[in-house]
Amino acid sequence: MTQEVIRLDKVKSKNRAFGGIRVLVRIVLLSIVVTMMLSAASYIMDNISRVEAQREVIAIEIAHAEARRLEIEDSVAYTESIDFIEYIARNVLNLVRRDEIIFIMTTE
Numbered sequence: 001m002t003q004e005v006i007r008l009d010k011v012k013s014k015n016r017a018f019g020g021i022r023v024l025v026r027i028v029l030l031s032i033v034v035t036m037m038l039s040a041a042s043y044i045m046d047n048i049s050r051v052e053a054q055r056e057v058i059a060i061e062i063a064h065a066e067a068r069r070l071e072i073e074d075s076v077a078y079t080e081s082i083d084f085i086e087y088i089a090r091n092v093l094n095l096v097r098r099d100e101i102i103f104i105m106t107t108e
Contacts (some may be wrong), residue, residue: 078084089095096102
């Protein structure tokens with residue numbers, strides 16, 4: 001019986017030693033997991049910052065494109081107007097209205 005008690009004491013002392021190692025292993029694993037999570041969080045935050053910067057640039061580009069679209073719409077509206085057609089007819093094609101009298105000035 002005493003041998004069994006001694007053996008149980010040895011087993012218990014070994015288990016205590018392994019118990020300390022198990023705790024140490026758990027702490028190391030936990031620290032690795034925490035480090036990985038912090039690295040992932042840092043990576044995600046960097047990506048969020050980069051995406052927000054890109055979003056601001058794209059918003060500015062959209063505003064410029066919208067302004068250009070409005071300019072083009074105004075140009076199209078002007079080219080379809082009677083005023084533009086008359087300007088082209090008079091200044092480019094040298095046309096006049098039917099009831100207008102043409103004066104030709106000569107330099108003599």
